[in-house]
Amino acid sequence: MLKGFWLWLGALLGKLLLLLAAVGLLGWGIGTAYYAWKFSGPVSAEEQVPANEAALTQGIIEDAIRIVEQHRDNTRVLRDAHAKAHGCVKAQFSVLPELDPALRHGVLSEPGKTWQAWMRLSNGNAYPQFDSVRDARGMGIKLLDVPGDKLLSSPATAGNQDFVMFNHPLFFVRDVAEYQQNFAAQASGQKVLAFFPSWDPRSWEIRHLIIALQTLAPAPASPVASTYSSVAPFKLGPHNIKYRVIPDPASCPPYELPEQNSALPNFLRNALYQQLSLDRVPACFALQVQRQNPEHYMPIEDTSVAWSEDIAPFETVATIKVPAQDFDSREQNLFCDNLSFNPWHALPEHRPIGGINRLRKAVYEAVSVYRHQRNGAPQAH
Template identity: 30%
Template sequence: MTEEQNTLAEEKEIQDLIQTMKEYLDKEYLAGEKLRNFHPKMHGLLKATLTIPVDLPEELKQGLFKNPGIYQAWIRLSNAPPKVKSDKPASGRGLAIKVLDIPGEVIEPDPIGVPTQNFLLTTSPILSAWNISLYAKAIKAVLFGLWEQLKFAVNPSHWRSIFLTFKYSKKHDNLLSQTYFSGGAFKFGPELFVKFVLTPDDPNLGYTLDQAKGDDFLKSQLIKDCETTAHGFTLNVQIHKNDKLQPLENTSIAWEAELIPIAELNIPQQSFDTAERVEMGKEMEFSPWMGLKEHTPVGGINRARRRVYKELAAYRKK
């Protein structure tokens, strides 16, 4: 099955998933502004640049990465859970990158009005629900509280997904010292498939504020770090060689493959905690399908994300 195809059963599962997420938004936000279903708590929207070197290996000069240079970008850092809660418990964190003014043919236009390449990454190397049916059931359990969670948990076929969710949910002291993963796989030119992994320049950054950790300490730490110095990450790819070690459909298996650096993500010193930047972060849409055709997302979960992200973004703005 290609990324352009889906069965009637899959289509129904995607429609049911979208309806579930809309129902949650209606229930959670009875009036006024609707936030994202996931990653609603934003720590910051940061200016950045993505530098693509001239000396990449020939096989990696594909899509965006066959055009060396420095590209302007935005980075949105967030907590993954659907409700805005304290930063202190174990959780997943998100880092979404939007690279601006890219050359080439894109899959979907970006509402900001320029062609972009989006990378959506989290602190988990896997997506614990590995097919659309399980994905839909897991999201319903996460969104609709204890009763739905119990119904999900009593099914033995769901136990591995639950175990993986807890395994990769961790406490974090500093967002700039984490490794972030794309979860799903992507085309990389006409022949390769890859996953993207973002590794920090300084993995030893920790909590340095002279006060006890509050509910929003990750943002407070990020503000301090960005106001005092520049930071950075390396964008790497893992290349698919075989379905056992690097499965394309089963997102619950972490790929066993070397990290090959392909670009540098640079975050200049800046002050980002402004009303204008916060509003931009709320309005800005991110999707793995906003990008070049040469980096088309693959797999069932990515096919579901295409529809879900687009329809829910529009629904929030009604």
């Protein structure tokens, strides 16, 4: 009797599992077909600015300043994102000697040219937390003494050309409207509403939630061991491009980082210090660009969509070397804290494009001015 019951129950569970598998496969097939239809080209090669974008941007600035105040420490107002730096280090940015003439624009216009730069490596969160916590990681590069009028500058930033990246190729919102809704929910501590704003399933952003969870990744072994992406598009002369920075260990002396104690709160700074300051071994990277092909689904206004590398492969345009150096001093850490990285500190040939970049222009500048004023620091450079 009991044996028969268990056999019946096992058969029933087996059928339920098969049914669930069939439903899952059907859902996967429908989802794949839907996104293949939705994410099909061609797309516009020009920006498309929504009429309500300015009003949405003002609301985001107010929420960003609210977050800055929530996360301030006892003495200083911190950044609204990427508050914790692993260090600011000197770097050398060298244009490829044999660069394709079609890509010779802006700071890439002179093959073989080397620019001196600052590089800031950071965690993504607005609060300085342990490095072992899952998080995004950021890289900011500031080229120095770049001649020419910039799209946004102060007397202190007039010679700067900035590149701002983090270690995931996609952003978890598509545009300014979704960013405003998502950011407002998170600023109010209602994280569930960030991706599920209502009971209507049509408003749910499950794909974007998955991107957000992928972005909050375990820490790398070292800040110089990650790939960092622009996420949003930019101009490169006449081209629409995305860019990324990848590790290029073959261009530096061989080096194996000793195992770090990842339980320490600042082990990523320790890893950087170990390589550059103790072992005196440089770190090497390559800057690459990906050109938009608007005949395919490579949108300018949706930062949650990857541009296909099969259609538009990345091309190396410059190398970046971080030489061995001493960087972890009180004076340099304070200098690092006062640096401001903004993708609009840029020559017109490198103009940021798309809604998220237009948002950055307003928010980065507003928060930077607010932060420096509250800290009694000179305006950012």
